[in-house]
Amino acid sequence: MRRALLLSGVVAVVLSAPATAIAHPLGNFTVNRYAGIELAPGAVRIEYVLDMAEIPTVQVRPAIDADADGTITDHERAAWAARTGLELLANLTLTVDGRAVPLDLESSSMRFRPGQGGLDILRLEATFAGPVASSGELAFADANFADRIGWSEVTAAGTDGTVVARSSVPDRGVSNALLSYPPDLLASPLDVHEAELSFRLGTGATAPAAAGGVEANGSRPDVTGGAFAGLVGRTGPLMLVALLLAFGFGALHALGPGHGKTLMAAYLVGAGGRARHAIAVGGSVAVMHTASVLALGFVVLKVTEVFAPERVYPWLGLVSGVIALALGASLLVARLGSWSGRHGGPDHHHADGTPGHEHAHPDHAPTQVLSRRSLTALAVAGGILPSPTALVVLLAAVALDRIAYGLALIGAFSLGLAAALVVVGLVALRARDVVAGRMSGRTARLVPVLSAASMALLGLVLTFRGFGHM
Numbered sequence: 001m002r003r004a005l006l007l008s009g010v011v012a013v014v015l016s017a018p019a020t021a022i023a024h025p026l027g028n029f030t031v032n033r034y035a036g037i038e039l040a041p042g043a044v045r046i047e048y049v050l051d052m053a054e055i056p057t058v059q060v061r062p063a064i065d066a067d068a069d070g071t072i073t074d075h076e077r078a079a080w081a082a083r084t085g086l087e088l089l090a091n092l093t094l095t096v097d098g099r100a101v102p103l104d105l106e107s108s109s110m111r112f113r114p115g116q117g118g119l120d121i122l123r124l125e126a127t128f129a130g131p132v133a134s135s136g137e138l139a140f141a142d143a144n145f146a147d148r149i150g151w152s153e154v155t156a157a158g159t160d161g162t163v164v165a166r167s168s169v170p171d172r173g174v175s176n177a178l179l180s181y182p183p184d185l186l187a188s189p190l191d192v193h194e195a196e197l198s199f200r201l202g203t204g205a206t207a208p209a210a211a212g213g214v215e216a217n218g219s220r221p222d223v224t225g226g227a228f229a230g231l232v233g234r235t236g237p238l239m240l241v242a243l244l245l246a247f248g249f250g251a252l253h254a255l256g257p258g259h260g261k262t263l264m265a266a267y268l269v270g271a272g273g274r275a276r277h278a279i280a281v282g283g284s285v286a287v288m289h290t291a292s293v294l295a296l297g298f299v300v301l302k303v304t305e306v307f308a309p310e311r312v313y314p315w316l317g318l319v320s321g322v323i324a325l326a327l328g329a330s331l332l333v334a335r336l337g338s339w340s341g342r343h344g345g346p347d348h349h350h351a352d353g354t355p356g357h358e359h360a361h362p363d364h365a366p367t368q369v370l371s372r373r374s375l376t377a378l379a380v381a382g383g384i385l386p387s388p389t390a391l392v393v394l395l396a397a398v399a400l401d402r403i404a405y406g407l408a409l410i411g412a413f414s415l416g417l418a419a420a421l422v423v424v425g426l427v428a429l430r431a432r433d434v435v436a437g438r439m440s441g442r443t444a445r446l447v448p449v450l451s452a453a454s455m456a457l458l459g460l461v462l463t464f465r466g467f468g469h470m
Contacts, residue, residue: 028054028116028388030150030189034178035092035142037156039164039199044101044138045129048088051178052122054115055300055388056148058395060122072112081110085126091143092128096136103130116389117229117396123178134162135200142193151181151189156197163202169195228253228389231409232396239405243412250286250416253387254424278425281378286418288383289390292316293410296386297394316384321463323381327374328456382421387413 036047052060064080065072085108094101108126115121132138140154157171158164164171169192175181181189228249231242296312390410397406 028392029056031056031145031148032151032178033142033144034153034173034175036173036177037140037195039158039162040160041134041162041201042131043129044094044132045127046092048126048128049178050088050124054119054121054392055395057120057122058300077110081108081124084124088126088144089128093141095139096132101130101132103128117232117392118400119392119396137198140195151175151178152193153190154192154195156195158199161201161203162199164197164199167195167197228413229392229396232393232400232402232406243408246409246412247416250413251420254417254420273429275426275429277375278429279422281375282418282421282425284376284379285383285421286414288379289386289417290410290414292384292386293390293394296391300395301398313385317465318463320381320384321465323377324458325456325460325463327377327381328458332453332456
């Protein structure tokens, strides 16, 4: 009974791992939109808000700074807001009873707000207006930034004697026009960019809340790591403390969802790895992660016009999944072959004719399973997805002209990540040895088989997730 319970616990841990290996949050990449439709007798107004997180704000700053002198003046902000307001308007569609309603840009303004790591986030507010009949069926669609991730919200309300009925969207928003995102919805941000409703003259309608409401906490979808990003501004002796904190943040980050710990633990257990393999893979994952941060930082700063940088993540996730699937499948085949053939079952005899006895030999894996190529592939699969917060630290260091310090913070972060991964690997190997020591040989060999199966399943999940996010 004890052996059965022990094996069941190992199986539960191994098979639950894929469910927790989720992708990184992408809050620092978001481009969020709000459209508040207001209907009055004979007129329609759209209060439109665009909220850009740190990374898209970094990307758009050169377009705002028209003279490229590094300083954005009030005139440059106003010019960019007017120009962008017209571009936004071109991607809005509003019809009443099937006929397009001509909309004009009444006003536009933009301002910067404080974001992570000393970087800015951008907020643009624009008002569009046009004539409509006193009643009808209205349809609205917002095609702006369709290729960018983020929150998208639409509301519709009547005022001054117009009543909205049978609306597909609420009359009041839940985010205070993108000033305060509800914490309970941040895990699955709203993605509403269309509205259908009917309106008529009547009583009882109230005006919707204005887009420029009271400033709130400014939380945005899936933003994490603010404490790490805040280290960029430390100076003097506090820089040494910041480096230690960055090490700790890296360790905590490695213990969160993703980042190769599941892949590493499953592979080391399944392949009969040793302590030196755990150290090698942990360090390699950290190096790969740092390289990914630097590469994506180059994309943000130098080739931003080619594609949205967050679109790299599904491709990286797909690559990670395919590698994990290939490694897990090959390891599973090797382990199944070893389990069924190496000992030959209970009637197996050695070459001298003496009966064979089954013992657990978890470290005697086929040498090709733990080859340098497979360990390198494991490091790529576990470290290829960069942390958005580490990217924010890099961009903030560039903006503050503290590149060396920013690289030192990222290096300390990566060392903490490596240390945590190595500890996870060593714990997994120790747990494997304890389990193997308490079971018969044939039962103990189930553990690496299940670990290999878990890795293959994780690779399959990551592969499908990558395809689904394309």
